[in-house]
Amino acid sequence: MPSWRNVCERPPDRLLNALRAARKNGAYIVGLCLGVHVLAEAGLLNGRNATTHWEYASQMAANFPAINVHPDVLYVEDDGVMTSAGTAAGLDACLQIVRQRLGSARASQAARRLVIPPHRDGGQAQFIKQSLPLTAGGHRLTLLIESVRKRLHEGHDLDSLAAQARMSRRSFTRQFKALTGSTVLHWLLTERIHLAQRLLEETDQAIEGVAELAGFGSAEMLRFHFRKILRTTPAGWRRSFRGHPLSEEIKVSPDS
Numbered sequence: 424m425p426s427w428r429n430v431c432e433r434p435p436d437r438l439l440n441a442l443r444a445a446r447k448n449g450a451y452i453v454g455l456c457l458g459v460h461v462l463a464e465a466g467l468l469n470g471r472n473a474t475t476h477w478e479y480a481s482q483m484a485a486n487f488p489a490i491n492v493h494p495d496v497l498y499v500e501d502d503g504v505m506t507s508a509g510t511a512a513g514l515d516a517c518l519q520i521v522r523q524r525l526g527s528a529r530a531s532q533a534a535r536r537l538v539i540p541p542h543r544d545g546g547q548a549q550f551i552k553q554s555l556p557l558t559a560g561g562h563r564l565t566l567l568i569e570s571v572r573k574r575l576h577e578g579h580d581l582d583s584l585a586a587q588a589r590m591s592r593r594s595f596t597r598q599f600k601a602l603t604g605s606t607v608l609h610w611l612l613t614e615r616i617h618l619a620q621r622l623l624e625e626t627d628q629a630i631e632g633v634a635e636l637a638g639f640g641s642a643e644m645l646r647f648h649f650r651k652i653l654r655t656t657p658a659g660w661r662r663s664f665r666g667h668p669l670s671e672e673i674k675v676s677p678d679s
Contacts, residue, residue: 424458425513430479439465446504453505453520455513462506463487471501476509495604514539523653526664527620542617563588564598575615575638581607615639616652623661630657 480494585595
């Protein structure tokens with residue numbers, strides 16, 4: 424569902440029944456922006472985690488109490504049902520689907536064609552009306568983030584990064600959340616997962632080497648996070664996505 428014209432208007436039964444039947448037959452269901460409202464009306468989000476545009480998140484939570492609404496993320500996937508926030512977040516969600524099915528290299532290629540980042544940090548908190556002054560501290564924080572991306576193999580934590588940014592722990596936590604929409608530890612884990620994906624797809628590094636270069640410390644820890652977040656193993660990811668040439672056109676079959 425790419426969108427919906429009015430969240431106060433109930434979609435027609437014909438549409439709702441078609442969505443229910445598709446899900447019952449095993450279809451992967453995606454709701455983009457206000458299209459999430461249609462999935463909610465169809466009952467496909469009951470008992471699931473979901474998101475929608477932040478302006479309508481509280482209304483959805485009130486209208487559909489059986490849905491666990493997350494208003495501060497760009498997209499959420501819960502057991503074969505993907506929901507996204509605003510229009511731009513819909514692109515993020517679709518790139519995630521490409522990443523899951525074809526690998527991060529293919530997702531990066533698609534992002535280059537769309538002239539958008541292959542992965543955006545944080546969530547909707549960045550776009551909700553709030554004031555984030557352009558301070559010297561904010562500039563230091565931006566430089567630090569770019570620096571850490573190049574040093575993910577090092578042992579970073581909240582205290583060490585706050586010290587590098589020359590901020591107190593409390594101030595650093597607040598400004599990092601305002602800038603990225605994410606906590607420090609979640610951001611670090613996400614960056615390390617993405618680096619590990621690229622290394623598995625594009626290099627011959629052993630699993631132990633990938634774990635070290637991506638900052639997981641051990642192959643066991645890398646496997647743990649891959650199972651928890653990606654529902655596969657590092658070796659399984661490599662088997663699935665190794666060797667897709669970037670020069671090829673991205674093609675997804677109608678059944679995908």
